[in-house]
Amino acid sequence: xxxxxxxxxxxxxxxxxxxxxxxxxxxxxxxxxxxxxxxxxxxxxxxxxxxxxxxxxxxxxxxxxxxxxxxxxxxxxxxxxxxxxxxxxxxxxxxxxxxxxxxxxxxxxxxxxxxxxxxxxxxxxxxxxxxxx
Numbered sequence: 001x002x003x004x005x006x007x008x009x010x011x012x013x014x015x016x017x018x019x020x021x022x023x024x025x026x027x028x029x030x031x032x033x034x035x036x037x038x039x040x041x042x043x044x045x046x047x048x049x050x051x052x053x054x055x056x057x058x059x060x061x062x063x064x065x066x067x068x069x070x071x072x073x074x075x076x077x078x079x080x081x082x083x084x085x086x087x088x089x090x091x092x093x094x095x096x097x098x099x100x101x102x103x104x105x106x107x108x109x110x111x112x113x114x115x116x117x118x119x120x121x122x123x124x125x126x127x128x129x130x131x132x133x
Contacts, residue, residue: 054098055126059083060091064114067101068123071113 040048055061062081066072072080078088092112095101100119103112114120 051098051100054094054100057091057094059087060095063088063091063095064100064119064123067112067114068120071111073109073111075109077112 055064059081063077066077066080074085074088074092077083077092078085081088083091092101092103096103099115101112102115103110105111114123
């Protein structure tokens, strides 16, 4: 069996993990004391984890991508993404419950958009990060 370049890279990363820990136990109490009260609380950490969990679905990411570009009614968003209206509506509800998207009603139509500039920035920075390679 021939090793590919990707296999070699994976093996190299796994080998380097062992090198990425301290060789001795040495607690720097001044550092611990400085940051103990600055850490995120468990409640906030849980809320942030839930936010990222919500964004951890490729269909919801595709919805966020579309809404980062423009406001869409549910019908158009479903058609654009090749989803049923029911599936689109379900995913929008999940995003709405996490305050990632908002909607407005215009007559019989419902239009969705990104909740605010923080959400747009979070999405944009995530894309920049993965595009850095």
